[in-house]
Amino acid sequence: MGAIDRKKLESITRYDPSEVEGRVFAEWMEGGYFHPEATGTAEENFSVAIPPPNVTGVLHMGHALNGSIQDALVRMNRMKGRNALWILGTDHAGIATQSVVEKGLKAEGGSRQELGRERFVKQVWEWKEEYGSQIVEQYKRLGASCDYERERFTLDDGYVKAVYKVFKRLYDKGYIYRDYYMVNWDPGSRSAISDLEVENREVEDTLFSIDYPVEDCDRILTVATVRPETMLGDTAVAVNPNDERYAALVGKNAILPLVGRRLPIIADEHVDIEFGTGALKITPGHDPNDFEIGRKHGLEEIVVIGPDGRLTEDAGEFAGMSAAEAQAAVVAALRAEGRLRAEEPYTHSVPFSHRSGERIEPLISLQWFCRMDELAKPAIEVVERDEVRIAPEQWKRVYLNWMREIRPWCVSRQLWWGHQIPVWYCDACEETIVAEQLPERCGACGGELRQDEDVLDTWFSSALWPFATLGWPDETPELRAFYPTSFLTTAREILFLWVARMVMTGLEFAGDVPFRDVYVHSVIQARDGRRMSKSLGTGIDPLGEIDIHGADALRFGLLAMSSTQDVRFSDAKVEQGRDLTNKLWNASRLILLNAAAVEPAPRPLHVEDRWILSRLERTIASVSEKLESYDFAHAVQEAYSFFWRDLCDWYLEIVKPRLYDGEAEVSATLLYALERLLALLHPTMPFVTEEIWSFHPARRGHLVVHPFPQADQSLFDEAAEADVEGGIDLTQRLRAWRSLADVPAGAMLVAVIDGVAPPEFVGRLSRFEFDGVGAEPVASIGPVRVLASEQLDAAAVAQRLDKRREELRAEVERGERKLGNEGFVAKAPAAVVEEERGKLERYRAELAELG
RNA sequence: GGGCGCGUAGCUCAGUGGGAGAGCGCUCGCUUCACACGCGAGAGGUCGUUGGUUCGAAACCAACCGUGCCCACCA
DSSP: OTTSOHHHHHHOOSOOHHHHHHHHHHHHHHHTTTSOOSOSOTTTSEEEEOOOOBTTOOOOHHHHHHHHHHHHHHHHHHHTTOOEEEEOEEBOOHHHHHHHHHHHHHHTTOOHHHHOHHHHHHHHHHHHHHHTTHHHHHHHHHTOOOOGGGOEETTSHHHHHHHHHHHHHHHHTTOEEEEEEEEEEETTTTEEEOGGGEEEEEEEEEEEEEEEEBTTSSOEEEEEESOGGGGGGOOEEEEOTTOTTTGGGTTSEEEOTTTOOEEEEEEOTTSOTTSTTSEEEEOTTTOHHHHHHHHHHTOOOOOOBOTTSBBOGGGGGGTTOBHHHHHHHHHHHHHHHTOEEEEEEEEEEEEEETTTOOBOEEEEEEEEEEOOHHHHHHHHHHHHTTSSEEESTHHHHHHHHHHHTOOOEEOEESOSSSOBOSEEEETTTOOEEEOSSOOSSOTTTOOOEEEOSOEEOHHHHHTTHHHHTTTTTSOOHHHHHHOSEEEEEEEGGGIIIIIIHHHHHIIIIISSOSEEEEEEEOOEEOTTSSOOOTTTTOOOOHHHHHHHHOHHHHHHHHHHHOOSSOEEOOHHHHHHHHHHHHHHHHHHHHHHHHOOSOOOOOOOOSHHHHHHHHHHHHHHHHHHHHHHTTOHHHHHHHHHHIIIIIIIIIIIHHHHHHHHTTOHHHHHHHHHHHHHHHHHHTTTSHHHHHHHHTTOTTOSSOGGGSOOOOOOGGGOOHHHHHHHHHHHHHHHHHHHHHHHTTOOTTOOEEEEEOSSOOOTHHHHHHTEESBOOSSOEEEEETTEEEEOOTTSOHHHHHHHHHHHHHHHHHHHHHHHHHHHOHHHHHHSOHHHHHHHHHHHHHHHHHHHHHO
């Protein structure tokens, strides 16, 4: 065994990940295995861009699953000898990061306004330098084989260059424009947010019915609203054009209570005749629908609630109140005027900010938008043509449906932390300059320039991730070697927010799709089926799991529980992984401590050797195929069951005597199987396999770059499989018989064989001697005739026989019923019918034998 | 309102047309010289309900019940 630390192998009977993982990871880093050369083409190489975690983030279970999947594929492809790059980096996460630092300021009694923009941004950078690498370190705990030497940040210099270039090009093409438009205003972050950052929640509100008198007429229009304070901004009342009740009123004016404004009564299809009274107050300044209707009819847009959530000067006597205060005051005033007809509880869905959790205030404001329709066209085509493959299949449809109805994207945010919009204004001559770099002076008049105050939506920069991280817009070797990336995986929640946008920008700017394959993985829920979330307190900390069970255990567990549907977090699966690491360690100890000093090679002497080699190679074929097709759960469970059942429960038990004898052939075969198994498992359980490999006599270098096994079909052996599976089946039947006949566990029973002799191991593993003589046969199990002996309790044996007879009679009856069915015999495939006939015959024979 | 899922052993989940599976838990027996994070043997499901298709349905179809998610501008 040479330099190998035999003592360590002998003494450690329990695998301890906490002792191994840090050390092994350091060896990988030292070896530079995660930092591939930027050579070759993207077709030859393998690359994955990590979904960049927020700099403010800590590793959560979603990252852990997402990372386990990517690492499995990256490691497998690295072992296949390809340049494998896993691009790592973090996202500046505008709102989240700004909030963290602002909170810190507030705790010290300060504010960002006090500090001023420049100093505040500097402070955020300082925060980032100090705490921003936390999550990167946590990915290392998971064992993620990212290229830590090529780490990127969505605000680093090169990235800014890419973002500005993209902005300018989109502007020049006319896709990016500035407009007063209704946006989702998040009072929490005091910024506009996009449609995708809004979530609708069911809320109990009060529905107020308010009477609006009609001018020059004694009729009254009753309108309903959950936000009476917005009536101050009403500029029309709408009815359905087909609503006969109001046909005569269209064209007249209603009078807005409290304010006295004349509101034209207009007809619009949008109004639902069935709802309420069928009359709808129109507030273009504060409701998205009303905004649309307003624009359509050319109505005035009056803003009565400002960006600070308080009523504006246009709200007259209510100016300065918060929206809630204004609501109470408006309701009171209406009641006093006798205009309030009804109040009733009303449940409806209301938009909330996904970022701050506050209720969205729809607001008209001046924002930058990006037209998406032209960008979407090619991004739809590549998915339709499967040039970007989305799996599982159903998400392809979801992607396409969304893309086909894509709407303009509000890309400006009223924050300080982020990519400040590359637009400069000249106050002197009102010139607007859009540029990739800060222009010195106004080109038109030479005046001072002032940059747009807003920053870009964080997702605007994330959308460039796969190529901006590789150096675009420069033509770098990395870009040539690794773009398009091979694979992307994510939870479905960012399919639109991120994935779709990368496809659009990749095609538009990098000239090709950003990745070939997208795998949408499941969501791991809390143990009770709720979402894992910080605010609910339902999160399970992956680092805690790693501390307790090890990274390999967590990785195995996550892959095993993941599937196409959402699943609850299962401690049992992680423990199964933990048990597997320990069993791998111990089975390896058995092999490594007892094998003779020989070269690993398949050297079958007996049927069981041919069997295990066949099973090994089939497992390699099957597990590889499952990993390639993103069926991670079945891949790891199949590897588990091969190792545990076939290799440990059966093969090792069968060959122990030969191994202890120091037989060369079985030693070579076991070392060979172990080497291939470790390599096969390495992508999913990297630490324990690397550690065990360090004790393997054939080791020349780290397992992380060991060739990934390719199934050797010449070792497939159906005959050996049938023989040994038959032997296993017989062994289990013999053991079961013993157990049910109350034979003491250690007792040796005698029997004779009537018919074809089973493999040698059957007797040994079931504690039977098959060369018994003289005594009476008392039972028969397959070809085995159990002979009477003092170890056997006659009554228990008789009882066991009765039970078996009963079983057989049931089986015979079932077979007869099935074969007696004319339809079955006539229409079922011949092979199926034949099989049934065979079974029936065997059961009848055994029953006859028992009498 | 539209779309997509899911309902299988006590628990968490596989299984997509030919006799119900895994892990955990449970029962019984094992200090068998790799591993008690182990070994051996068991118990435990009329596969949500009702109809239909089929020689044959957990699987395919329909309806219903329950449950989860996504999208959507009814005040």
